[in-house]
Amino acid sequence: MDMSGKGIKEGFSNETYIKLQSQKIRDRIAAFGGKLYMEFGGKLFDDYHAARVLPGFAPDAKLCMLQALADQAEVVIAINAADIENNKYRGDLGITYDREVMRLIDCFRRVGLYVGSVVLTRYTGQHAADAFKKTMEGLGVKVYRHYQINNYPSDVAHIVSDDGFGRNDYIETTRSLVVVTAPGPGSGKMATCLSQLYHEHKRGVAAGYAKFETFPIWNLPLKHPVNLAYEAATANLADVNMIDSYHLEAYGQIAVNYNRDVEIFRVLEAMMTRIFGKCPYKSPTDMGVNMAGYAIYDDEAVKEASRQEIIRRYFKTACARCKGQAEPEEIRKIELLMDEADITPECRPTVLPARAVAERTGRPAVAIQLPDGHMVTGKTTELLGASSAALLNALKYLADIPDEIKLISPEVIEPIMHLKTHLGSRNPRMHTDELLIALSICAVTDEYAARAMEELDRMHGSEIHSTVILAHADNKLFSKLGAQVTSDPIYEEKKLYHGA
Numbered sequence: 001m002d003m004s005g006k007g008i009k010e011g012f013s014n015e016t017y018i019k020l021q022s023q024k025i026r027d028r029i030a031a032f033g034g035k036l037y038m039e040f041g042g043k044l045f046d047d048y049h050a051a052r053v054l055p056g057f058a059p060d061a062k063l064c065m066l067q068a069l070a071d072q073a074e075v076v077i078a079i080n081a082a083d084i085e086n087n088k089y090r091g092d093l094g095i096t097y098d099r100e101v102m103r104l105i106d107c108f109r110r111v112g113l114y115v116g117s118v119v120l121t122r123y124t125g126q127h128a129a130d131a132f133k134k135t136m137e138g139l140g141v142k143v144y145r146h147y148q149i150n151n152y153p154s155d156v157a158h159i160v161s162d163d164g165f166g167r168n169d170y171i172e173t174t175r176s177l178v179v180v181t182a183p184g185p186g187s188g189k190m191a192t193c194l195s196q197l198y199h200e201h202k203r204g205v206a207a208g209y210a211k212f213e214t215f216p217i218w219n220l221p222l223k224h225p226v227n228l229a230y231e232a233a234t235a236n237l238a239d240v241n242m243i244d245s246y247h248l249e250a251y252g253q254i255a256v257n258y259n260r261d262v263e264i265f266r267v268l269e270a271m272m273t274r275i276f277g278k279c280p281y282k283s284p285t286d287m288g289v290n291m292a293g294y295a296i297y298d299d300e301a302v303k304e305a306s307r308q309e310i311i312r313r314y315f316k317t318a319c320a321r322c323k324g325q326a327e328p329e330e331i332r333k334i335e336l337l338m339d340e341a342d343i344t345p346e347c348r349p350t351v352l353p354a355r356a357v358a359e360r361t362g363r364p365a366v367a368i369q370l371p372d373g374h375m376v377t378g379k380t381t382e383l384l385g386a387s388s389a390a391l392l393n394a395l396k397y398l399a400d401i402p403d404e405i406k407l408i409s410p411e412v413i414e415p416i417m418h419l420k421t422h423l424g425s426r427n428p429r430m431h432t433d434e435l436l437i438a439l440s441i442c443a444v445t446d447e448y449a450a451r452a453m454e455e456l457d458r459m460h461g462s463e464i465h466s467t468v469i470l471a472h473a474d475n476k477l478f479s480k481l482g483a484q485v486t487s488d489p490i491y492e493e494k495k496l497y498h499g500a
Contacts, residue, residue: 008371008461011301012056012292019290022068025210028289029072029176032208032280035200037193038289040181041213043397045107050214051482053229053306054292062214066179067111067243074116074175075108077101078182078192081120081129081145090184098132100183105141116173117142121188124148144169146188146195153267154192160274165198194271201275208280209272211261211287216241218255218285219293225306227256228337232313235330235337247283255285284321307341308463314338315486319469322489348486349437353377355488358467364492366390368483370398371461383413387474388435394462395439398455399448407449410439431473459483468492 029036032149043049044062051059058064066073085096090100101276105115118136120129123145133143146168149159158164171192178196180189192232193209200207215230227241244257246265261284268287272279281287296302320326338344350367353375357365363380368390370376376397378390392407401407416438417428430438434454442449460482469487470478478485 008055008305009298009304010056011296011298011300012054013295013297014056014058014061016297017057017061017292017295018065018068020294021062021065024289025065025069025177026072026207027214028210030039033206035176035178035207037178037180037196037207037209039189039193039209039211040179041211042215044104044181045114049229049309050292052309052312053226054296054302055305057292063111066113069177070112070114072175073112073177073179074114074173075105075181076171076173076192077118078117078121078180078187078189080187081123081126083184083187084120085126085128087128088184097183097187098128101136104181104183114175115141116175116178116435117144117171118254119144119146119169119171119188121146121191121192122148142172146192149191152211153264153271153479154269154278156267160198160326162272165195166202168195168199170199171196190268190401194268194275197272197275209287210289211284212289213258214290214292216256216258217246217293218257218288218290220256220296222254222256223340225303225310225341228341229306229309229313231436232310232334233338235313235317235333236326238329238333244283247285250282250286255277255283257284257288261287307343308348310334310337311340311343311345312423312484312486314345315465316346316487318489322469322491330455348463348465349375350463350493352487354465354467364466364468366464366466368394368398369463371458383410383417383429385429385431385437385471385474387432387464387470387478388430390464391432391459392439392452394459395452395455398458399451401448401452405448407446407452408435412438412442420436431471432477433473436477456481 009414025038046059047062048059050057050435079097079101088097089095090097093100095103101118104471108115109378118141120143124147136143149164152159180192182189197207197209216227220226222243222453229391231241240259241256241263244262246256246262247255249255265284269279269281317326317330317334321328321331348368350477354365354377357377357379361379364386365377365379366386367375367377376390376393378386378388378393380386381389396403396405396407413430416430416434421428439449440453443453464478464483464485466485466487469491470485475485
């Protein structure tokens with residue numbers, strides 16, 4: 001079943017962003033006399049959230065921006081020693097934080113960025129942290145230790161003293177821009193920067209601090225869909241965007257910031273006053289260097305992309321709740337954000353077409369909106385799951401193959417189904433990964449199958465919705481193809497255990 005629709009419209013200039021952002025950072029370095037410690041929040045690599053809400057933003061845009069400053073920049077990676085001890089994992093990558101540090105170093109080096117060192121934050125003598133330090137030093141990476149400070153961040157007098165920051169190792173740096181990043185939140189990036197400012201000041205070195213966060217975008221309205229989408233993405237943190245009251249008081253200008261940054265500003269102001277004698281900033285917004293808002297050239301396109309991201313987050317959280325992996329408050333928060341953005345789940349173009357097929361057939365269905373806006377659906381059959389059927393229909397459309405052509409004959413599918421059943425699978429229908437293996441085999445002798453395989457790259461940027469929670473294999477395959485997937489929060493079968 002095919003339907004037409006609108007494709008994704010760009011509204012953000014990646015080229016403008018990189019140019020403005022790199023110049024802003026150069027200006028901030030100069031303002032502090034030639035050295036800047038920049039706390040880098042969010043993802044440096046593969047920032048797909050930014051790419052989704054700012055269509056035109058390249059997932060590696062921030063990395064490209066740093067590459068433009070490569071001759072001035074060095075990277076310091078902060079990792080909480082307790083996270084090493086506790087084997088903390090990055091859920092999106094499935095690796096521990098200490099392994100993520102190694103991966104980040106390799107990634108930075110691969111693109112020509114200099115990694116100066118690693119710092120263990122909140123160190124209290126953890127054995128696992130000591131072992132990690134030994135391993136990294138054996139690989140030629142310098143490792144420093146920053147100690148846990150009692151009553152951080154409230155006891156400013158103690159923190160900014162020889163018994164506080166003064167106990168920390170001084171991180172030796174050689175470049176004018178020191179980018180402090182981390183494998184995940186709670187790693188101590190800000191404390192690392194402030195500790196270094198304390199040590200640099202005692203050594204008579206002019207150095208400053210800045211914060212790089214893409215979201216919320218400070219010069220967009222508080223309720224702009226881009227900023228609402230950021231709240232939806234962080235619903236599990238129970239934090240909110242808010243007007244920067246300090247900025248409003250100092251300049252009479254409305255700026256948007258994150259509540260945690262606003263709440264901690266008085267403490268940061270006190271710390272920097274003790275270090276410098278006077279705080280160089282009047283507001284949390286002053287500390288930032290984000291120029292993303294100035295690279296938006298089609299606000300309506302960005303708004304629509306952000307609305308769609310909020311809906312995707314709603315479905316993702318609803319499915320996580322169904323699996324016992326999210327709290328009811330997270331769903332309620334995103335529902336409130338949808339109300340503020342004046343949208344419903346059905347505003348996602350693929351939802352109603354998928355549900356219409358499911359209602360007609362009485363079985364799970366999938367709808368795929370291709371990047372050109374064309375809509376394709378797939379229904380569950382005796383041979384194929386809905387995801388596989390929809391994927392075949394999409395490839396047929398992209399390759400201009402008539403609907404009546406069978407890309408994979410039943411004689412090929414049936415032995416695979418038999419094997420799955422023989423190996424204990426209760427669902428003999430082919431998943432999408434199995435479908436592509438079968439299609440690739442057929443492509444050796446069948447011209448149509450070969451044409452269909454050549455169109456896989458054109459699936460990138462597709463939007464997909466399923467009327468039931470997808471199997472792990474289908475989710476993984478669609479992700480590899482660069483598609484955005486949502487599902488209604490319903491399992492195909494009513495049972496307690498749902499395997500991969």
